[in-house]
Amino acid sequence: MSRVLLLVAALTASVAHAQPPVQVRRLALLVGVNDGGPGRERLRYAASDAQAFARVLGELGGVAPADRVMLLETGRAGLLEGLSRMRTLAESARVSGAHRVEVLLYYSGHSDDEGLLLQGERMDYGELRRALGGLPADVRIAVLDSCASGAFARRKGGSPRPAFLVDSGVQVKGQAILTSSSEDEASQESDRLGGSFFTHHLISGLRGAADVTRDGRVTLNEAYQFAFHETLARTERTQRGAQHPAYDIEMAGTGDLVMTDLRATSAGLILTEALEGRLYVRDEAGALVVELMKTAGRPAELGLAPGRYRVRRELGGAVSEADLVLTEGKGTPLAASVFRPVLSEATVSRGGPSQVEAEAPEASQGRVRVPFNASLVPGLSFNALVAGDAPVENTVAIGVVNDGTALRGAGLALGANVYAEETRGLAAAVALNMTGRRVEGTQLSVGFNYAGGAVDGVQASVGGNWAGGSVKVAQLGVGLNVATASVSGAQVSAGLNLAGGSVHGAQLTSGVNVTKESFEGVQLSSGFNVTRRDFHGVQLAAGVNWAGGALSGVQLSSGFNRAQNVEGLQLGLLNVGGDVTGAQIGLLNIGGVVKGTQVGLVNLAKEVHGVPVGLVSLVKEGQYHLEFWSSDIQLANVGVKLGGKHFYSTLVAGIGPDDRLQRFSLGFGLGGHIPVARRFWVDVDAVASTVHDRKEPFDSENLLAQARVMVGFQLFSRLAVFAGPTYNTYFAFSPEERRKVTTVKVSERPLGSDGTWQRWPGFQAGLRL
Incomplete structure (x- = not known):
């Protein structure tokens, strides 16, 4: 919950009414990992907590879908990659003209007093602090909902800071850390809530339960105080004992960190002034979305999405329910008169065994x-x-x-x-x-x-x-x-x-x-x-x-x-992914940043950090070169090289004027590009071609195999010269294909009963555009 608080606070930093609006870009990295590794009980709700937090940020926190990175059931490498993506997004936000960049990290899962535990792998708190502090943002917020996470908020040789209220400007900068428990406590989750205590109450606060000033906005301080008191009150009666959220704030300047703006939602639930009792609001799917204690004499409003809801009220030992529909662009009042009487839990420590909360059992009173x-x-x-x-x-x-x-x-x-x-x-x-x-x-x-x-x-x-x-x-x-x-x-x-x-x-x-x-x-x-x-x-x-x-x-x-991002394998005729860590195999592959391989007839990508294998591989941040050269085989050759920064595919064609233009060759190859110095580079590849006669262009029974090394020098940004040796083998599978295809001396041997094969070293030189 505390991570939600910090994230939304940074994400929704608002401008004072007297100042001109400031362009704010809010980014969020949300991590949910149920698997802590061997010896750790698998959690049930870490992933769904991260998703619920993402929904609040999207609906009320001003975080665009493109600025949210969701990592579920990931390991240490995945989290490091997510932090790297946050850095890239923050840098691009600066370039795009954002005056303020705010980053929120939310983590739900296992941890101990030394670091996060992700599928049996550890990330130390010190490393996490350094990674968070290195993000190029005005405000950085971390919310950790995990056991002993208070150790991350603990400052060496220091003590907790005073309450972090700031004035109404937008100049505040720095770092904030919220954790669900102290450094020696377990963080608990509940089957009744369908999530962790801390995240559940933090989200309830962000949806309006924490808006004590009734201004339609929930600040960081309001959300944290609400989550702290509700988490403490609701865990005091569990067998694991009370859970105390913690924080560490390093902020400078002025600014009121607003976590959510209730006016941003298209529907609202208005709790009338006379209504009182503990309220549980569930959506049409039965998920508990808000829980709060409503006191008489104070109206309140909750920011919710349009749809059907059921509200359960507990007051004086009696239980009642009300069903309602929230519509687009309208606030729906909820009064005590609409409730009908009804006949009147398990928790799991984030790292420990199951526990049971005191709860009134489902009763059959009134039934015969x-x-x-x-x-x-x-x-x-x-x-x-x-x-x-x-x-x-x-x-x-x-x-x-x-x-x-x-x-x-x-x-x-x-x-x-x-x-x-x-x-x-x-x-x-x-x-x-x-x-x-x-x-x-x-x-x-x-x-x-x-x-x-x-x-x-x-x-x-x-x-x-x-x-x-x-x-x-x-x-x-x-x-x-x-x-x-x-x-x-x-x-x-x-x-x-x-x-x-x-x-x-x-x-x-x-x-x-x-x-x-x-x-x-x-x-x-x-x-x-x-x-x-x-x-x-x-x-x-x-x-x-x-x-x-x-x-x-x-x-x-x-x-x-189709997938938004891929960690694994896509195998089909057409594969579409965002960033890909793994492989895409198909006729047409489309990806963003590819870390792995694309294998297909046509590959399209923004960047490739791996091997693209295809007839055509178009990489926006890669190679696309046109080459002209002469060799001992063909006097005039042209080729196209397409691919990533270090691996490419090439299509080649050649013709020899020495035989009155009667012979031409077509081929395909794969290779690697090696930058050597500032302007020098080396390409190494293997190319397979067939040699054709113009009279019968598609009736050839031969193969020309080449291993090529090209040493290049970049004259200008789009012009280079290159030269290098080749080693060539020509296979003639019939007597008609036995021809001399080079101007140099060859070594020829029989191949089967009718064919021959030739070997020789060669040379080529040319220009690259």
């Missing part, structure tokens, strides 16, 4: 317990005889149509099982299983399975499955599977798999797989795979693989692969 129900249709059943219209809970239900409030056991129906609130156990029906809220267990049907809330178990049907929340374990349907929130397990269908949240597991279909958030696992289809955010694992499709965010893994298709 009917252990066995036999039913023909609703109204003609034991439930109606025993309980009338009262809420009913069954243990076993058998009939044509079984209905009630809750099923905690088994329901077997020739028609349908319909329960208004929950199913815990087995619901098996020929036509339909419908549960208004949560399912914990199994729904089996020939027709359709529906759950209005989360499913912790299995939905299996011939028709389709629908979960109005998250799914844990599996959805198996011949038609379609829909989960409006995250999936931890598998979706298997012949038609469509749709996950409204992230997926940790597999989506397998002969049709289309769609995931609206990040994906970790395997997507397999004969049609399309689409993940709107980051993808970690394998995408395999006969048609299209699409990752809207970064790819860490493999995309394999017989058609089109």
Whole structure:
């Protein structure tokens, strides 16, 4: 949470009303790593915390998508690369004319009192401080949500600074560090929150819960104070004990670091003055987006995206809920009168074992317990005889149509099982299983399975499955599977798999797989795979693989692969990626900064730090040269060299006037470029050509293989001279191809029954444009 605070603060530094506007460029590096290495329990929410923080920065913090770098499940090398990309973005921001550059680093994952722990690799705090301090920015903020992260904020020989309130200017510069815990404490995450305590409360504060001045803006101080007190209060009763966020601020000058501007959102939730109680705001997918204690007498406003929300209120031991829809460009009031009464957690230390929070259990108060129900249709059943219209809970239900409030056991129906609130156990029906809220267990049907809330178990049907929340374990349907929130397990269908949240597991279909958030696992289809955010694992499709965010893994298709950035492999007819660390293999490969290789008929890239292999490799920051030369083989030759700074492909052609222009050659080669001194360079390559006769130009049975060394001198920026030796071998595979192709003496030997091969050293010299 504290990292979110620092990031948004730097990112949303605002200008005083009396001063002219200042052009601010805000950059964010967001890192979420669940895997701390051997001996460390895998976290559940580090990656989703980083994504939630990114959404706040995008919606309210003024950070453009192009200025956010997301790293999920990365190692030490990946983090160093991310910091390097931040440096490049900051330098380009300066060049583009930004008056202020602000950089935020957010890290969620494992750490100890010496450094960050990323998939078994360590980055020391000292190294991280140096890397952060070396970024060319006016403000640098680091937010660490991990165990013992307070050691990063601790100053050698120093003490905590006073509160970091500054005035309303925009001249503040320096560095700020926020951490989720002190140097000897564990940072905890919660299943109830769906994330870490610190990040959850920091984001709640940034969405408006921390706006104590009611000016529509949340400052760094406001957000930190809110996150500190809420984190401390909510962890005091966990078995791991209280968690104390920490900070270290080194700021100079004047300026009020504004983290979020609530006026930037297109929809708002207005908490009316009389409303009071602890409020939990969940989105349509069931994710908890804001939690706060609302006191009577003080109105408040939350900045949220348009959509459907459910608000749960706890007040005086009673629990109530309200459903509402936030619309574009409108503030929606929330009053106590709209709440309806309802019948009234686990934490994981970031590096430690599971812990359990004190929490009121889900109650069945008010329900009439009917252990066995036999039913023909609703109204003609034991439930109606025993309980009338009262809420009913069954243990076993058998009939044509079984209905009630809750099923905690088994329901077997020739028609349908319909329960208004929950199913815990087995619901098996020929036509339909419908549960208004949560399912914990199994729904089996020939027709359709529906759950209005989360499913912790299995939905299996011939028709389709629908979960109005998250799914844990599996959805198996011949038609379609829909989960409006995250999936931890598998979706298997012949038609469509749709996950409204992230997926940790597999989506397998002969049709289309769609995931609206990040994906970790395997997507397999004969049609399309689409993940709107980051993808970690394998995408395999006969048609299209699409990752809207970064790819860490493999995309394999017989058609089109696309990812924002790539760490791994893309293999398909057309591959499109942003920055690529790994390989692209296909007919057409398109990338940004490529660290690895591109293998294809045509390769396009901004930079290549590796080997591009293709008939045509166009690199914006690489080589594109036209060469003319003469050699002992052909008097007139022309060639094109295309590729990266150190590796290239070349297309060559030659013709010999000495034989009345009747013979010409065409070839292709691969080589390397070696800068030697300020103006000297050496090219070394291997070229394979075929020698053709103009009378029968495409009926040749020969091969000319050359190893070439060219020493060049750069006369001007676009003109160089070069010369060097060659070693040549000419293979004639038929008697008609036995010809002398050079002006120098050759060594000739038989090749098979009809052919020969010749060897000789040669020489060439020419010009490069």
